[in-house]
Amino acid sequence: MKSYEEVYNIVKNExxxxxxxxxxxVAQRCVIFAKLNGVDVEKARLVGIAxxxxxxxxxADRIRISLENNIKLDDIEKENTNLIHAKLGAKLxxxxxxxxxxxxxxxxxxxTAKPNMSLLDKILxxxxxxxxxxxxxxxxxxxxxxxxNLNSAYYTALVGKIIYTLNKGIKLHIDSINAYNSLIxxxxxx
Numbered sequence: 001m002k003s004y005e006e007v008y009n010i011v012k013n014e015x016x017x018x019x020x021x022x023x024x025x026v027a028q029r030c031v032i033f034a035k036l037n038g039v040d041v042e043k044a045r046l047v048g049i050a051x052x053x054x055x056x057x058x059x060a061d062r063i064r065i066s067l068e069n070n071i072k073l074d075d076i077e078k079e080n081t082n083l084i085h086a087k088l089g090a091k092l093x094x095x096x097x098x099x100x101x102x103x104x105x106x107x108x109x110x111x112t113a114k115p116n117m118s119l120l121d122k123i124l125x126x127x128x129x130x131x132x133x134x135x136x137x138x139x140x141x142x143x144x145x146x147x148x149n150l151n152s153a154y155y156t157a158l159v160g161k162i163i164y165t166l167n168k169g170i171k172l173h174i175d176s177i178n179a180y181n182s183l184i185x186x187x188x189x190x
Contacts, residue, residue, distance in 0.1 A: 001046075001097060001098035001099065001100070002096075002097045002098060004042065004045055004046055004049070006097075007046055007049055007050050007097050008049055010096070010097075011023055011049055011050055011053060014053065014056075015052065015053070015055070015056055016056060019052055019055060019056060021133065022052065022131060022133060023048065023049050023050070023051065023052055024049065025131035025132055025133060026048040026049070026051060026052075026124070026127045026128050026131050027044075027045050027046075027048030027049040027127075028048070028131075029048065029126070029127035029130065029131055029143065029146075030044040030045055030047065030048035030123050030124060030127045031044060031045050031048070032147065033123040033126060033127060033146055033147075033150060034120075034123055036147060036150070037119050037123065037150050038119075039119050039120055039123060040120075043100070043102070043103055043120060044120060044123055044124070046097070046099065046103065047093075047099070047103050047106050047107055047110075047120065047124050048124060048127055050089070050093050050097065050099070050107070051086075051089060051106075051107050051110050051124055051128060052085065052089065053089045053092050053093060054084070054085040054086075054088040054089035054092055055085045055089070057085065057088065059081045059082075062081045062084040062085070062088060063078060063081060063084065065088060066084055066087065066088055069088075069091050071084075071087050071088060071091055073087070074173075074174070076171050076173050076174070077173070079171065080170060080171065080173075082111075083111055083112065083173060085111070086107060086108050086109070086110055086111040086112065087108050089107050090104040090105070090107040090108040091104075093107055102118060102120055103120070105118070105120075105121060106118070106120045106121045106123070106124040106125075107124065109121045109124075109125060109175070110124045110125050110128050111128075112173040112175040112176045112179070113125055113158050113161075113175060113176055113179035113180075114175045114178065114179050115175075115178045115179050115181070115182035116182060117154070117179065119150070122150055122151070122154040123150070125154060125157065125158075126142070126146050126150065126153055126154050126157055129142060129157040129160070129161065130142040130143040130146065130153075130157065136160075136164075138156075138160065142156060142157055142160075155183055158176070158179060158180060158183070159180070161176070162176055162180060
């Protein structure tokens with residue numbers, strides 16, 4: 001696996017300044033959450049800096065590159081090609097940087113979430129949601145909650161993202177719905 005410095009330099013050269021600053025902020029938040037939750041800090045930092053490596057691939061190319069790499073896309077991803085960057089980014093990180101399966105799964109889930117998220121999955125999802133340059137009122141509240149209780153913060157962020165998506169009139173991805181339903185099932189069983 002490539003070192004953080006190697007991945008950092010590649011990401012810095014390939015992303016716009018704004019997207020790179022976002023990635024740096026996400027990496028910093030990942031480190032904080034990883035330390036507090038006993039998760040491998042280096043893995044968390046790496047997924048944070050690299051999670052959006054495919055975000056600025058032109059929309060017209062996302063489906064083609066995904067198909068060329070045998071990445072299965074569902075109808076919602078084909079319709080909303082912004083979602084593709086998560087799966088495509090995971091593939092690029094595996095091939096280019098040598099990321100492990102758990103790291104790639106976290107990158108795949110950082111946009112839509114999924115049922116039964118691992119701690120690393122939740123850390124990246126939450127760090128991406130509450131990095132300091134996000135333009136919504138609850139960023140600091142979610143970040144502070146995440147430092148106290150990762151699961152509560154993840155739940156709150158997931159619900160917030162679902163509401164945001166509904167308010168924009170965009171179709172919800174089935175993974176987001178299933179992630180939410182899984183959390184509700186676990187609360188009822190717990």
